[in-house]
Amino acid sequence: MEIKNLQENWDLVVIGGGITGAGIFREATRMGLNVLLVDRMDFAWGTSSRSTKLVHGGLRYLKDGHLLLTKASVEERERMLREAPGLVEQVGFLMPVYRGTSPGKWSLDIGLLLYDLMAREKQHQFYDTRDFSALTPHLKRKGLAGGFRFFDAQTDDARLVLRLINEAVASGGCALNYTAAREILRNGDGKVTGILIEDTETLEKKTISTCAVINATGAWGEELHPSPDKKRHLRPLRGSHIVFSSSVIPIDRAVTMVHPADNRPVFAIPWEGAVLVGTTDVDYREDIQKEPSITKEETSYLLEAINTFFPSLDVSADNCISTFAGIRPVLSEGKLSPSEESRDYVVWKDKGLVTVTGGKLTTFRKMAWDTLKAAKPFLPPVRFTGRRDPVFFPVPDTIPKEDFGLSAEIWRRLYGRYGKAADELVKTAATADLTTIPGTFTLWAELPFTAKHEQVKHLSDLLLRRVRIGLLTPMGGKEYIKRIQKLCESSLPWDRKRWKQEIRDYLDLWRQSYSIPGREK
Numbered sequence: 344m345e346i347k348n349l350q351e352n353w354d355l356v357v358i359g360g361g362i363t364g365a366g367i368f369r370e371a372t373r374m375g376l377n378v379l380l381v382d383r384m385d386f387a388w389g390t391s392s393r394s395t396k397l398v399h400g401g402l403r404y405l406k407d408g409h410l411l412l413t414k415a416s417v418e419e420r421e422r423m424l425r426e427a428p429g430l431v432e433q434v435g436f437l438m439p440v441y442r443g444t445s446p447g448k449w450s451l452d453i454g455l456l457l458y459d460l461m462a463r464e465k466q467h468q469f470y471d472t473r474d475f476s477a478l479t480p481h482l483k484r485k486g487l488a489g490g491f492r493f494f495d496a497q498t499d500d501a502r503l504v505l506r507l508i509n510e511a512v513a514s515g516g517c518a519l520n521y522t523a524a525r526e527i528l529r530n531g532d533g534k535v536t537g538i539l540i541e542d543t544e545t546l547e548k549k550t551i552s553t554c555a556v557i558n559a560t561g562a563w564g565e566e567l568h569p570s571p572d573k574k575r576h577l578r579p580l581r582g583s584h585i586v587f588s589s590s591v592i593p594i595d596r597a598v599t600m601v602h603p604a605d606n607r608p609v610f611a612i613p614w615e616g617a618v619l620v621g622t623t624d625v626d627y628r629e630d631i632q633k634e635p636s637i638t639k640e641e642t643s644y645l646l647e648a649i650n651t652f653f654p655s656l657d658v659s660a661d662n663c664i665s666t667f668a669g670i671r672p673v674l675s676e677g678k679l680s681p682s683e684e685s686r687d688y689v690v691w692k693d694k695g696l697v698t699v700t701g702g703k704l705t706t707f708r709k710m711a712w713d714t715l716k717a718a719k720p721f722l723p724p725v726r727f728t729g730r731r732d733p734v735f736f737p738v739p740d741t742i743p744k745e746d747f748g749l750s751a752e753i754w755r756r757l758y759g760r761y762g763k764a765a766d767e768l769v770k771t772a773a774t775a776d777l778t779t780i781p782g783t784f785t786l787w788a789e790l791p792f793t794a795k796h797e798q799v800k801h802l803s804d805l806l807l808r809r810v811r812i813g814l815l816t817p818m819g820g821k822e823y824i825k826r827i828q829k830l831c832e833s834s835l836p837w838d839r840k841r842w843k844q845e846i847r848d849y850l851d852l853w854r855q856s857y858s859i860p861g862r863e864k
């Protein structure tokens with residue numbers, strides 16, 4: 344939609360189309376509010392497409408004494424597993440125990456017991472050395488004293504954001520990507536009355552009226568709302584990952600590795616047919632407006648973890664598929680090391696402007712409620728939704744009568760990612776496109792469908808966030824670009840010159856921010 348056609352009065356404007364903004368947008372539309380969401384880049388362009396993709400309690404938060412954060416996260420994990428099959432799925436974790444290292448077997452056992460209690464189910468189990476090695480055959484054997492198996496959950500972070508946005512739009516909300524909030528407008532008493540937005544592609548501007556504004560811009564939060572606490576500001580921390588093919592790191596459960604250099608947990612996690620290794624945790628000192636990328640030092644750090652724990656695999660930068668990096672905002676006085684900083688979120692209020700930043704993908708719903716509660720005095724009278732109500736529209740839990748030859752697993756994945764729209768995606772697809780793109784679980788048919796229905800403005804939106812083949816296939820899927828163009832030509836109204844430019848821009852961006860630094864391109 345062009346912003347000149349946008350209606351002028353809104354109950355609420357949400358700035359930021361990451362998981363935080365998307366969760367608030369979804370909850371606010373469920374309450375019947377008239378809500379506009381804007382993102383100056385693409386939906387999920389920020390940290391919400393660059394996370395470790397876990398929907399988890401976070402054992403390390405337990406270790407640091409953040410019991411309530413862990414408990415809230417475990418409850419949300421359990422709820423999302425029930426509500427969003429195919430989008431949020433259980434993943435097994437293995438945690439090896441080595442003689443003479445910390446944390447030892449007993450403290451891990453207690454931590455995992457607490458974790459189980461929070462989920463109200465006994466899930467973890469200890470295996471002796473022989474049985475544990477059988478679970479993960481390539482793991483370093485020297486000093487191994489057995490290990491634990493437990494469960495958490497994982498998702499496709501960008502698709503989680505998109506499902507929330509799509510369902511909020513279906514409930515009457517309006518969401519615009521490539522639309523920036525430039526200024527918060529106030530009356531003489533300082534109360535928020537509106538907002539100035541700008542289409543970042545056409546540079547067209549528009550002033551709109553609103554009762555309240557929620558600033559959910561993550562690491563960019565202080566651009567619109569400076570911290571009310573002069574001593575504590577948002578400290579951007581970068582976390583990076585490397586993606587390997589599952590033939591390079593053949594694991595079928597996630598493995599927790601305690602990094603030999605600093606004792607931080609680093610994960611190797613099977614995801615969408617590949618394996619993610621991450622994350623790092625370092626101060627981000629570059630220009631925060633640019634796409635972050637992994638550095639050589641972070642690459643070496645992650646490779647050191649993998650090669651310490653899987654020495655026989657001889658993993659190197661040469662056999663990685665891609666990399667990605669995200670920025671985590673933490674409210675800080677700057678005195679602690681990055682990994683010691685709290686991962687909890689903060690909510691600031693200022694006469695109709697409410698800012699929420701920090702936190703986790705996993706707790707988006709709790710963050711949405713707390714933020715909407717803070718905005719309530721400025722909103723039209725509404726009834727808050729029940730906290731036990733499902734946030735997602737229900738989807739069938741069985742395959743349709745006409746299954747188009749797709750397995751139950753594929754239907755589950757499609758319903759999880761596209762909600763009810765999965766039926767139309769499959770019905771309108773050519774039979775040849777109901778097959779997977781090599782090395783991924785993505786169907787070719789997802790490309791033209793999402794290109795047509797999900798506000799794709801650039802090729803990078805399509806390949807990095809609507810589907811994830813930019814992360815999952817070598818060179819960002821370069822070898823498939825011609826087929827992708829052919830498939831999507833009718834969904835994307837681009838002439839040949841524009842396609843050429845989009846392809847060039849996408850591959851340049853991929854080399855700059857998603858490849859391994861220093862490797863021959």
Ligand SMILES: Cc1cc2nc3c(=O)[nH]c(=O)nc-3n(C[C@H](O)[C@H](O)[C@H](O)COP(=O)(O)OP(=O)(O)OC[C@H]3O[C@@H](n4cnc5c(N)ncnc54)[C@H](O)[C@@H]3O)c2cc1C
Pocket residue numbers: 358359360361362363364381382383384385386387388389390391392393394395396397398399522523524525559560561562563567580581582583622668669670671700701702703704705706
């Ligand atoms: C490396 C890493 C791994 C992580 N792993 C996990 C994990 O496994 N599980 C988990 O639960 N959490 C994880 N997290 C935390 C989680 O990813 C973040 O808390 C979450 O993604 C933040 O979402 P957000 O919506 O607040 O911010 P973002 O996703 O960054 O969204 C902010 C949006 O605001 C937009 N914006 C900025 N300024 C403007 C403006 N002026 N106008 C309009 N739009 C604007 C940006 O374009 C952006 O899209 C991880 C974080 C990092 C860094």
